[in-house]
Amino acid sequence: MTLNRRDALGLAALAAAPVSAQALTPVSSTQVAPPDPTETIRLWPDGAPGGERVTVTAQVTERSRDPSFHDRFAQYTTDPILTVMRPARPNGASMLLIPGGGYKWAVVDKEGLDIARPFAAAGVTCFLLRYRLPGDGWAAGADVSLQDAQRALRLIRTRAAADGLDPVRVGVLGASAGGHLAGLLTARADATYAAADEADMVSHRPDVSVLLYPVATMADPFVHAGSRTELLGPSPSAEQIERYSLEKMDWRGRPPTMLIHALDDASVPPENSLQLLATLRAAGVTTEAHLFQEGGHGFGIRLIAGRPAEVWPELVLRWGERLGWLSR
Template identity: 35%
Template sequence: MKQLISFFIFVFMSFSLYAQDKVIKVWPNGAPNDNGMTEPEEKYEGVRVRNVSEAEMYVYLPDEKNNTGAAVVICPGGGYWIEAMDHEGYDIAEWLKSKGVAGIVLKYRLPYGNHEVPSSDARQAIKIVRRNATDWGIHPDKIGIAGSSAGGHLASTVGTHFDYGNLSAQTEVEKMSSRPDFMLLLYPVITFREEFGHMGSRKNLIGEGNNWKMVEKYSNELHVSSETPPTFLVLADDDSGVPPRNSVEFYLALKENSVPAEMHIFAEGGHGFGITKHNQPADQWPDLFYNWLKAIEIID
């Protein structure tokens, strides 16, 4: 009997885990670009996906009683060849929801030779959230973007390469701005310069070789301006996956342009810690981020 009860509890938890409020296709009428992926999408190692050819948004909305009106579009990492949807996606969204912040996990299309695909998905996701802000209880000027590792590169690409919308566009979504109002970057890939860039992410996004025009385009520390959104950076000193200098250079560029920023470099945590609890110093980042949102007046 105990075994039967345990089985039903397991089944219930399996279906209730990651219970999104909405699942939305980013390009319901077809994307303007293509990554050429024809193989079926594949999940493995828990909640990791690859062969992504259709972008989707998984929307977690907070209860009305504690809704702050803020929202975060979340870009999981994975070197532009997989996406770690659990601890760098759904788990972050669940935590944000518990704090009254809408969490929108973006399953973006992976590039597979087309470097424009991931960032076009992320910009469109921001536009979709902004278009639906009123219906979802979100303030249109409190929409941020988050990303981990290569997802941090994607988020910082959107934060440095955005548009303010096309008021003459035929659809309401395209009239919206794709500029995030703030950024959360977890141990992000920032640069594609060989000196301290993450060559795996670079290869998967822009291919092999030394196309310096493309390297410069996606070295996001070179594109910070006074219009870049306020940024919260989290990383660990012992990160052997992505050199901490990525975050440091981005922080310095933000300061050169008088953009509000806060950076936390924890002694331990390694790379890829996400929001999971490992009894490490880096586990503190969610509460620090929440307090920062208060400091920049995104939430009360």
């Protein structure tokens, strides 16, 4: 078998990634993971753009051996989708969820469906994005994930009336590398692909943006090196680093943005959020930031239970109420 650069990096990351004993050891449990939502939306019904050189095969891997929860990640996505979680009592607000994975893969549960559940319980219709990755040979290169994020936001907004949603109350929440992608979606005004249909005539700008322990900078010393390598390659130019560093972008006129980070995050240093916070304030963006003493990286919902940072979804919801995004 011949491995390309993408395969080799993915296998090395899997070998090096810390895995909890809970994930490795079968657990006797009477609890079963909640069922997955069954509604999905294809982003590109006629095929994603720029795939002429793409030869990968999509796969989803399960890491959990505990029947009470899933811990899946998606790699080599070629047909990106939105998985829809509809609340029992929708309030008209919607949220695009962009999970992390260091641009190597996109997690499905920890920063996706697990996060969707408390927001859906509060009435928010959630759309979980499974996006394409920059190392898989797409013509758009570093912008390929952003193409999917822009298209996803536009589809949510275009479908809003039919779905009983408000087209001016469409938020985005991104975690880790997904926070970087959500930040690109929020900050960049330029379209990254040619219009395919009427959905591409509407704005891809979110109405509120939540960045959860985001990979923000591409510059040393605070960069998450793995995300930068996957996004920009092993030797990016100074121009590339600046172009994809959120704190270097023009945020003037951008929507209200919330930053959430743990100060003991050893994977994505909190300076990622602190530097971006200074940029947002200088640009006059309505901003709120929450820095927790402990929590590490990638805590999502389940891994922060019983610790101070577990309140973060409630903080987002209260902020959304004050902004008028959650209810009007």
